[in-house]
Amino acid sequence: MTIAEVEQGRLRSPFFPRQAELDRLFRWHEWKGYASADGFYDTTLEYFSVRNSTGVFDLTPMTKYRITGPDALDYLNRLVTRDMSKIKPGRVAYAVWCDDEGQVIDDGTIFHLRQGEYRLCSQERHMAWLTAAAIGMEVSIVDETEDVCGLAVQGPTSFSVLQAMGLDGIENLRPFGLTTFDFQGTELMVSRTGFTGDLGYELWLTPDKAIELWDALFDAGKLYGIMAMGTEALEHARVEAGFIAAYIDFLPADVTVRTGRSRSPLELGLEWLVDFKKPNFNGRRALAEEKRNGSAWRLVKLDIEGNKEAHNSYIYAGKKGGKNIGFVTSAMWSPVCKQNIALGTVQAPHGKVGDKLYVEIYYQREMHWSRVMAEATVVDKPFWDPPRKRATPPGPY
Amino acid sequence: MSERYDTIVVGAGHNGLVCASLLGKAGRKVLVLEANDRVGGAAVTREFADGYSVSSCAHLLYQLQSQVTKDLGLKVELARDKLGTVALSADGKHVRINGNDVSGVGDEDVASYRDFRKRMTRFADLLKTYLNKTAPRLAKDASKSDMLTLAQLGFDIRRLGRKEMQEFLRLIGMNIRDEVTERFESDLLRGAVSFDAVLGTHLGPRSPNTIMTYLYRLAGSHARLSQPAGGMGSVTEALAHSARENGVTIRTGMKVKRIVVQNGRAAGVETESGETFSSRLVVSNADPKSTIMNLVGARNVETGFTRRVHHIRMRGDAAKLHLALDGLPSIAGVEKREFADRFVIAPDEVYVERAFNHAKYGETSAKPVFEITFPSFRDDSLAPTGKHVMSAIVQYVPYELREGWSDGARDAFTKLAIDTLSEYMPDLPQRITASELLTPADIEQQFHISGGHWHHGELVLDQFLFTRPVGGAHQYAMPLDGLYLCGAGTHPGGGVSGAAGRNAARAILKSEKVV
């Protein structure tokens, strides 16, 4: 066998032909077997499309599981920490799931497609865990990653784009709602969800109509500044939104080896997702105990003085340094907020909202390294949180 | 809901009874619900043919822990004590084993066997201490007593002395075949020792871990075999009596359908007949798999735990063959008084391994191995005068027969077993007036043990001590508030020993204060 016989090393999304036409950078990486673009033109440009017009991100590699069966709701309620009985058909829930020790395996979104029929979407693959969770339950879990492709359509003009595309009634779709449209004889599912912290939608359909969808979308979006975007631009947007990412801000519990390297939802600032009123869910016992005894870590959003990005910085309680109390996991200069922002992990009880901490930033000027201890204030709210994100109907731009 | 109890024990196997009795003795209000019409579980005497009774599963007593008999003031009446072992040879040149002594073999084997037994009993004594203690926790939440037990274990191993410690650590994971072939010349001796190591397991002499199972067998009374008068059922009758004396209510013919879980807590049970009983604690003598998967339900516990329980290996290979005989069979080279002893058919270690091979693929052994007793020889209560019963454990008989268990399959195996026996007892077939074969599938069905497994879960290093029944749930308390296990599936394991039941009762009394 020769290498040439392997048709393709990485899976290509059904949108790939169109993306390839636009691509000026030829920078792709691997995402769960798929080729996924770092960017197409320029990261900053693409980032600004999300904040000023509309950016389109290919979600196809996102892992998708169809969960059905008489026990589907009970199953999900045991799987994730939040109460899924509150998520009615036509609604989407952001959720985390934990192992028995209350450590986060991953986060994702659960779409209640129809009564008793769900789709779980996550960055990582989880079949082994989902299957284990199904032992003793009447539920079917089908990986439909390759059967459903998706586009995130995000930014202030995204609503106008979809309206121009002819999706009548899209104005009624509330945040975390989902609805379906007929698209050239195929069902198009649209949810008002996203990873950018802005007004935005996610479009899902079967791959056979992928090209048609792309074309319709970009046709409609021409006047609204629509632009394809890659992972780097998305990464900036999600940090501004204060969203956490697996392998960056936390490690999935099932890949950690050393004790203390995984995180609980309480430690990741996701306590609002943990419903202790449910009598049983994975991790409940451990989390209840953690709640009683206190957490070891706390995820913080930091507003840092100056303009030097605090990548990988140690965090200290005092300006003099001493023993570090944590580290920065995501950092950037936020163009829209005009703020030097970061997400980090510190040892509890440090990191309460309003606490003044210090980050040790190393930066380079003409090859020479310098170091600065910058004051960092722990903030509560997402850095970027425009009202248009919540408005229904959203305004036209 | 009817009357409320402090504790409900599901199952009146010997461990359930030991546990219930100790809890009752400590003043707890205890209800025991047993599915079968009589107490005892797999330690029971039943009539299998008109006038013929036999210990249905366990037939020899050698692991009953002195701590148990002492705590409960139990006296077990024996029909015979210190049974010898006759390792049968078709040509009548048998090997006889009594304690540390062996005859019918060369001088070197005599010395070598004594040496082997001495070392093994020494290691087994070390193990014994830990059988009667809750296995310590290793995790960061280990308690002071966990640390003490662990330190003690380390200390005890160290105290063996450097050479013996190395030997212990070398042997503990090893297979019995390597040890017997290195030590003994005699095929029959190799066969008999290998047989004892694999009895009751889904393991062959070449399987790793079979030294450990051999040590486990010795860790009680150094495998001093005895036969209770009236069969094994009299031991559990005595335990039931002790429990009742301690105020425990025992109800038979009450199969528990589910353990009721309320607000994330075991709160009682519901029986197949629809009765419900509420209690503060539920203690299950049923095996871990059926307790969690069938009685509690996966949805009431967490996924990691469910997965571990689901994967407990527990496919039994030990069947029981009971024969009603109108007289004792003749065995070449065996004197009549020796019918009080135990006979083993395991001509050499390769024969045993071959017998096991079949079971791996869902077949019955073409040449099975046997442990045979004639309990009526010293116990008149089991058969009409002048008549006898034979009680034999036969391996390997797979729980899941490839073609499925049917009457036909059962008859075919009965015939094969009798044919094999006839090679040693030529007139046996003419003496048989009735027979009963209990395959592991029958044992599962009649005694409610998943897989019909002797130990309620394979006794192997990855399902032992800290990981029995599964890691993180090895201290009798299950990860569901109010639920405990007390049966053979928990530490230390099976056999009529009472250790699990006693350890569980002690764990409960230590951690659950009455409110």
Ligand SMILES: Cc1cc2nc3c(=O)[nH]c(=O)nc-3n(C[C@H](O)[C@H](O)[C@H](O)COP(=O)(O)OP(=O)(O)OC[C@H]3O[C@@H](n4cnc5c(N)ncnc54)[C@H](O)[C@@H]3O)c2cc1C
């Ligand atoms: C073929 C065979 C031969 C053996 N020979 C020997 C031997 O010679 N010597 C020896 O020491 N050991 C022997 N053993 C092992 C020994 O019998 C067992 O390890 C021991 O009896 C287990 O005791 P236990 O109390 O833990 O469980 P069990 O004896 O299995 O008792 C559990 C009880 O729970 C009851 N139960 C289960 N589910 C329910 C429910 N839902 N509702 C109500 N009740 C329920 C069952 O009916 C049963 O009575 C043998 C085992 C087998 C299978």
